Amino acid sequence: MTHHHQPTRGKPRVALVTCAELPDLDPDDRLLLDPLARRGVTVEVVDWAEPTADWRAYDLAVLRSPWDYALRRDEFVAWASEVPALANPADVVRWNTDKRYLGELSTAGVPTVPTSWIAPGESWRPPATRGEYVVKPAVSAGSQDTGRYDLADPEHRELARAHVRRLSAAGRLAMVQPYLDAVDTAGETALLFVAGPDGPTFSHAIRKGPMLTGPDLGLDGLHRPEEVTARTATPAQLAVADRALAAVPGGPGRLLYARVDLIPGPDGAPVLVELELTEPSLFLAHATGAADRLADAILAQLGRAAG
Incomplete structure (x- = not known):
């Protein structure tokens, strides 16, 4: 429309x-x-x-x-x-739009959540380890087709395998990541950037609470409503964001906006979960002036195009 x-x-x-x-x-x-x-x-x-x-x-x-x-x-x-x-x-x-970019960022030295990839038709057995894992497709928006599994639970192990089989049957690449427990306490931090004269400029940060509560059963999954509050970014988080943006193919100077999603890893240091450059929620309502900063960035981009 x-x-x-x-x-x-x-x-x-x-x-x-x-x-x-x-x-x-x-x-x-x-x-x-x-x-x-x-x-x-x-x-x-x-x-x-x-x-x-x-x-x-x-x-x-x-x-x-x-x-x-x-x-x-x-x-x-x-x-x-x-x-x-x-x-x-x-x-x-x-x-x-293909989360295999996480592998490229990891190779470039950006701390990222460890990820295993299962191609369509490839067999997969859950790792023989305790702890929780996340299964999702490499191409997805939001938390669609994403589930959380406790691999110490035999039922969860089978549900995780069924999830991978379901993605495989649909011709979709699956990814498996350890669930970072800190998301249940510290939450996920999203750092928002808009274009500035010298590249992406930090605008604001928000905290998202945990969303995944259990397995994806092939319907709507099981997720909590999104809980979003304003947050102050730390120097360590901003440093990881800068490293991630610097590794974007073609350079970060062409970006109008960017969202860098981080969760504390096992040692407490921030780990990249996703680098959102296509259609991220920018949480403009959660920071004074955020909408104006993006509007200024759009106006500047229009001016460069006209020039």
Whole structure:
């Protein structure tokens, strides 16, 4: 669905890219509309899969909530490559929508959660170890098709194997990670960055409480509602974020926004869980001025494109 606003001649036109399920954007993203309007930007909300959309008509298309792409990633990546001006860029989208990028970041020296990969058709036996593990697909949005398993429990071990088999049968690459217990106490920290004159500039941080409570049973999974509060980032967290952003292919200077998700590892040091560069929630409501900072970054990107 497209929301058309008659542009004033000379005003830049920006598409905020969503999906059919969110024709009016996610509520948090709607906080961006007024700051952009005050900066003289004409905004339209457009479903990425809308066949009649003319992406050449926009000075910039900003990915916000195209959250239905996971089961048709190839189509989504192909679409991104055809959009003349996309933020974040199409090659970043291709790289970031497959979580195998975590392996590349680990090789580059970024502390990441250890991950095992199970290709479709490959047999898998849960590790002969105690502790909890997370099973999820390498291509997913949010916590879709994600489960938490206590491998000391025989029933959980079988459910974990069934989860991997289910992903395999659907032709999806599965990933298995140890569950980091600190998420139940310290929570997950998301660091939000927006483009600045010298690359990504820290905007704000939030804390997310634990969401996974048990196995994924092939339905909606079992998750808690998302609990989000403001948080002050630590120097150690910012240092890991800087290392992760520096390792982005093509360099971090092309990014309009970035979200770096961290959890304390077994030794308490921050470990990267995900680097969100495609369609992350930016939690604009949880920091004063966050929507204005993103609007300024969009305006600056429009200015560079025009120049």
